[in-house]
Structures are given as structure tokens and as C-alpha cells.
Amino acid sequence: DSGVTQTPKHLITATGQRVTLRCSPRSGDLSVYWYQQSLDQGLQFLIQYYNGEERAKGNILERFSAQQFPDLHSELNLSSLELGDSALYFCASSVVEDTQYFGPGTRLTVL
Amino acid sequence: AQSVSQHNHHVILSEAASLELGCNYSYGGTVNLFWYVQYPGQHLQLLLKYFSGDPLVKGIKGFEAEFIKSKFSFNLRKPSVQWSDTAEYFCAVRGSSNTGKLIFGQGTTLQVKP
Numbered sequence: 001d002s003g004v005t006q007t008p009k010h011l012i013t014a015t016g017q018r019v020t021l022r023c024s025p026r027s028g029d030l031s032v033y034w035y036q037q038s039l040d041q042g043l044q045f046l047i048q049y050y051n052g053e054e055r056a057k058g059n060i061l062e063r064f065s066a067q068q069f070p071d072l073h074s075e076l077n078l079s080s081l082e083l084g085d086s087a088l089y090f091c092a093s094s095v096v097e098d099t100q101y102f103g104p105g106t107r108l109t110v111l
Numbered sequence: 112a113q114s115v116s117q118h119n120h121h122v123i124l125s126e127a128a129s130l131e132l133g134c135n136y137s138y139g140g141t142v143n144l145f146w147y148v149q150y151p152g153q154h155l156q157l158l159l160k161y162f163s164g165d166p167l168v169k170g171i172k173g174f175e176a177e178f179i180k181s182k183f184s185f186n187l188r189k190p191s192v193q194w195s196d197t198a199e200y201f202c203a204v205r206g207s208s209n210t211g212k213l214i215f216g217q218g219t220t221l222q223v224k225p
Contacts, residue, residue: 002154031211043201043215056212090154094211099145102155 003027004093004103012109018079021106025072025093031055032074033100034066038087049074081110113138115204117216124192125224132187132219134202144185145203145213146176155201161185172196194225 003026013019025032034046036059045058049068060066063081068074078085086109092100118133136142146158159170166178176187185202202216 002156033211033213035213035215042217045212045214048211050211058212092155099157099160100211100213101157102147104154 002101002103004091004101006089006091006103006106008106009104010107010109012111013081014111015081015083017081017110018077019081019108021076021078021089021091021108023074023076023091023093023103025074025091026101029093029095029101030072031094031100032068032072033092033094034060034074034076035090035092035102036087037090037105041087043090046076078108083110086110113204113206113214115202115214115216117200117202117219119219120217121220121222123222123224126194127191128223130187130189130192130196130221132200132202132221134185134187134216135183136185136202136204136214137183138204138206140206143205144176144178145205146170146174146185146187147201147203147215149199149201149218151198158187158200192221192223194223197221197223 005024007022030051033048037043046060047066048056052068063079066076088105090105091103094100115136144161147155158174161168161178169175174189200219203213
């Protein structure tokens with residue numbers, strides 16, 4: 001158990017819908033990262049937040065957005081979902097930019 | 112652009128065989144290097160990391176890796192694998208100018224036969 005929690009574990013939804021994935025970082029970690037893992041793209045960095053502020057952006061689609069709240073938990077919002085958005089979404093956290101510890105992931109299936 | 116290449120996509124070994132998984136990266140500056148393991152149905156777990164100092168780093172479960180700067184490589188090794196090492200292994204790089212962003216290789220699936 002890494003100490004990073006993610007909810008829900010599984011999510012099944014339809015194309016065009018919007019979902020929210022939630023992540024709680026390890027106690028004391030200020031940085032939260034979101035990654036997408038898919039069969040064709042592998043593990044891709046989406047976005048990083050540090051203490052509530054966006055720190056770095058990767059291959060994140062405009063339909064996706066994220067935020068980090070004052071209690072340091074983070075949410076990843078995915079909208080206008082397409083079949084190709086089906087993937088495992090991982091959250092990771094770290095103290096500043098040290099070693100990242102990963103959560104169990106949310107498996108999103110878009111039908 | 113930064114990239115990470117893992118040479119072997121699928122490796123099959125018998126128990127007690129030695130393991131070496133290749134990882135090469137492209138980045139011009141100082142890097143931090145990581146190996147993560149993902150057991151079936153589980154999340155990524157850190158095996159080992161290199162930030163600076165001794166280029167031979169030891170990790171958990173008997174794994175080690177050697178950073179060879181001239182070859183831009185960070186190969187993972189284990190002298191004797193066990194059935195429980197069956198998993199997917201990911202090499203990752205973080206460049207000093209990239210904040211916390213990790214660039215992952217494609218992953219290597221290791222299957223250990225009992």
C-alpha cells in the first residue's frame with residue numbers, strides 16, 4: 001500500500017459523458033501527478049499540481065482538466081468521453097519532486 | 112524531446128535464471144532514473160532509483176541497476192529470478208528541467224516459469 005488512494009476503482013460510462021476521478025495523496029505530499037496508461041500509448045504523464053497550483057502539463061487533452069484542493073486531494077475531470085479514453089488512470093504523489101508513489105488506479109471503460 | 116526505450120517487450124525465463132532488462136534514454140541534461148514494477152492487477156511500485164553518486168544502485172527484492180552515463184543506459188538486473196517476479200517492469204526518467212514529470216518506457220513483461 002503506497003498511501004495514495006484513488007476512487008472509484010472502476011468506472012463504466014458512455015461516450016459523450018463526463019466523469020470525475022479522485023485522488024488523495026500520501027500524508028505530507030504536496031505534489032500530485034496524473035498519468036494515463038493505455039495499451040497503445042503506454043504510460044503517459046498528464047498533469048502535475050503542487051500545493052494547489054498547476055506545475056507541469058503533459059499530453060493532456062483539452063477535454064480533460066484537473067485541480068488540487070486546499071486539503072491537497074486532486075480531481076481529474078474527463079468530459080465528452082470517447083472510446084479511446086478507455087484506460088487506467090493513475091495518480092501519484094511526492095514530497096516536492098522526489099520519488100513518486102502511485103495509487104491503485106481507476107479503470108475507465110467508455111462504451 | 113525526452114524519450115525512454117526498453118529493448119525487450121516480453122521476456123520469458125525459468126526460475127533461477129539471471130535477468131537483465133535494458134533501458135536507454137535520451138536527454139541532454141542531468142537525469143533521475145527509476146525502475147517501477149507492476150504486478151498483475153496492481154499499481155506501480157518503486158523498485159529502485161538513481162539520483163546521484165554510486166552508479167550501481169540496489170533496490171528491493173534483490174534487484175539492482177547500473178547507470179552508465181556514456182551509454183545513456185540504466186539496465187535492471189537480478190541474479191536469480193523467482194516465479195513471484197512475474198510482472199511488468201517500467202523504466203522512467205525525470206529530467207532536471209522537467210519538474211516532476213516522469214517519462215516512461217513502453218514496459219517489459221517478464222514471465223517466470225516455475
